[in-house]
Amino acid sequence: MDHPRCQISCQPVEGTKMPGEMDKPLLSHRLVESDGSLADATSEVPKVGILGSGDFARSLATRLVGSGFSVIVGSRNPKRMAGLFPSAVQVTVQEEAVGPAEVIFVAVYREHYSSLCVLSDQLAGKILVDVSNPTEQEHLQHHQSNAEYLASLFPACTVVKALNVISAWTLQSGQRDRNRQVPICSDHPEAKHKVSSMVHTMGFMPMDMGSLISAREVEAMPLRLLPNWKVPTLLALGLFVFFYAYNFIRDVLNPYVLENKSKFYKLPMSVMNTTLPCVAYVLLSLVYLPGVLAAALQLKRGTKYSRFPDWLDHWLQHRKQIGLLSFFCASLHAVYSFCLPLRRAHRYDLINMAVKQVLTNKSNLWNEEEVWRMEIYLSLGILALGMLSLLAVTSLPSIANLLNWREFSFVQSNLGFVALLLSTLHTLTYGWTRAFEESRYKFYLPPTFTLTLLVPCVVIVTKGLFLLPCLSRRLSKIRRGWEKDGALHLTLPKNHSLAQKTSHV
Numbered sequence: 001m002d003h004p005r006c007q008i009s010c011q012p013v014e015g016t017k018m019p020g021e022m023d024k025p026l027l028s029h030r031l032v033e034s035d036g037s038l039a040d041a042t043s044e045v046p047k048v049g050i051l052g053s054g055d056f057a058r059s060l061a062t063r064l065v066g067s068g069f070s071v072i073v074g075s076r077n078p079k080r081m082a083g084l085f086p087s088a089v090q091v092t093v094q095e096e097a098v099g100p101a102e103v104i105f106v107a108v109y110r111e112h113y114s115s116l117c118v119l120s121d122q123l124a125g126k127i128l129v130d131v132s133n134p135t136e137q138e139h140l141q142h143h144q145s146n147a148e149y150l151a152s153l154f155p156a157c158t159v160v161k162a163l164n165v166i167s168a169w170t171l172q173s174g175q176r177d178r179n180r181q182v183p184i185c186s187d188h189p190e191a192k193h194k195v196s197s198m199v200h201t202m203g204f205m206p207m208d209m210g211s212l213i214s215a216r217e218v219e220a221m222p223l224r225l226l227p228n229w230k231v232p233t234l235l236a237l238g239l240f241v242f243f244y245a246y247n248f249i250r251d252v253l254n255p256y257v258l259e260n261k262s263k264f265y266k267l268p269m270s271v272m273n274t275t276l277p278c279v280a281y282v283l284l285s286l287v288y289l290p291g292v293l294a295a296a297l298q299l300k301r302g303t304k305y306s307r308f309p310d311w312l313d314h315w316l317q318h319r320k321q322i323g324l325l326s327f328f329c330a331s332l333h334a335v336y337s338f339c340l341p342l343r344r345a346h347r348y349d350l351i352n353m354a355v356k357q358v359l360t361n362k363s364n365l366w367n368e369e370e371v372w373r374m375e376i377y378l379s380l381g382i383l384a385l386g387m388l389s390l391l392a393v394t395s396l397p398s399i400a401n402l403l404n405w406r407e408f409s410f411v412q413s414n415l416g417f418v419a420l421l422l423s424t425l426h427t428l429t430y431g432w433t434r435a436f437e438e439s440r441y442k443f444y445l446p447p448t449f450t451l452t453l454l455v456p457c458v459v460i461v462t463k464g465l466f467l468l469p470c471l472s473r474r475l476s477k478i479r480r481g482w483e484k485d486g487a488l489h490l491t492l493p494k495n496h497s498l499a500q501k502t503s504h505v
């Protein structure tokens with residue numbers, strides 16, 4: 001709510017507590033006038049009503065008071081509930097609470113909306129803010145959103161949907177850095193503007209979602225459980241199961257069947273540690289494969305204005321999540337590798353090797369080639385992980401917002417590709433000549449690292465081909481809007497953002 005005469009901020013006068021300190025009523029405010037002078041404005045503190053005295057109502061009242069509003073709560077049992085609110089909040093019966101306030105937050109559940117109908121006359125002409133969230137079942141069951149239902153019960157009121165995505169906990173203890181977006185919708189722009197302004201004053205970022213019909217979408221938001229992570233997580237799990245089973249067959253089952261040796265102790269650490277880098281590496285290549293496919297498609301079609309197939313479009317949209325899962329697996333691989341020498345099995349192996357060495361009378365087992373291989377292998381792994389960390393950090397919205405489009409694209413596209421190259425070299429130095437040794441083909445299965453190299457090598461080779469002048473020139477022409485004769489014009493998919501159009505390679 002815009003405060004009349006309030007230009008910059010509300011400052012408590014001497015002796016009154018700062019917003020957020022609730023043990024004394026916020027009775028008087030000094031407002032900064034346009035001429036810079038301070039004016040007393042006791043009577044002008046905007047009055048806001050809340051119906052309901054539950055968890056949400058309490059947190060909302062606390063936040064509103066801390067943001068400079070005067071709050072009046074309407075409860076069916078004000079005497080019992082008053083003690084639970086900050087003393088600056090007036091808790092009274094519902095009929096009294098709705099009188100002086102122009103904006104009233106309805107902090108009760110949908111099933112109790114009808115019990116408020118007795119207040120219809122007092123509520124006429126006021127703004128009702130619906131903060132409710134349906135359960136998943138209610139959301140599917142009702143054809144109307146809670147906000148639309150409230151509007152149908154109170155046709156003489158203006159209903160605004162807001163704040164349902166903010167939990168009681170966030171309201172009370174959350175930051176005021178405007179990082180949290182609050183979707184707001186209503187059929188009345190003026191009421192929407194008023195509530196947006198209040199939400200802004202409370203330290204959130206209001207987001208206009210249009211008319212009240214969008215309330216269904218807004219109410220579905222808190223019901224979502226990481227929708228963008230479902231497919232990437234399933235993909236990572238699928239790869240994990242595949243590589244874990246493959247490594248199990250090669251490293252555990254093979255010695256058990258052929259030599260009757262029990263290597264099942266390898267399952268928790270060793271097999272995990274050979275599986276995780278495979279998943280991380282393949283996932284990283286899957287971040288860059290759709291860009292390569294998109295570029296190939298654009299080259300073939302000779303235009304950037306025709307839509308990609310849906311599966312490619314979805315793949316492009318999930319690259320960030322796939323990349324972060326790759327980083328997660330790579331980090332786990334680093335921790336596992338770090339802990340490998342701590343295992344009892346490793347110590348026994350070392351001692352057994354030393355004993356064998358003594359028995360065979362060998363004084364020096366130093367192998368120059370192996371030493372170099374391990375040094376390079378470890379160094380490349382550390383560099384690749386460092387690069388992946390950089391990509392992960394820059395994908396955080398707070399960091400990404402500090403970068404312009406060129407910087408973001410440089411980090412995610414170019415440095416990301418360097419991370420893929422480093423990971424490939426890391427894998428190759430791990431494999432060394434093992435791909436050519438017959439003994440490494442257990443049950444005729446090639447070493448795991450050879451499998452992991454397939455997709456990344458396709459990506460790297462294709463990217464290399466795109467650097468050829470004939471292809472790169474054509475591609476950059478297409479990206480600038482050039483079209484070959486007869487290129488088919490198709491509409492871009494609705495959710496196809498500019499960012500996706502321009503960042504395919």
Ligand code: NAP
Pocket residue numbers: 051052053054055056057074075076077081106107108109110112115131132133134163164165166167168169
């Ligand atoms: P709650 O703790 O159960 O409070 C509900 C309040 O509704 C009661 O305290 C009661 O206050 C009031 N009420 C009014 N008429 C009623 C009736 N006929 N029967 C029963 N209660 C009645 O629930 P809440 O967590 O505060 O949630 C309130 C609303 O906020 C819900 O719509 C919820 O979806 C929404 N919300 C909650 C959160 C959260 O984190 N809790 C987050 C977002 C949205 P009186 O007894 O004083 O009348």
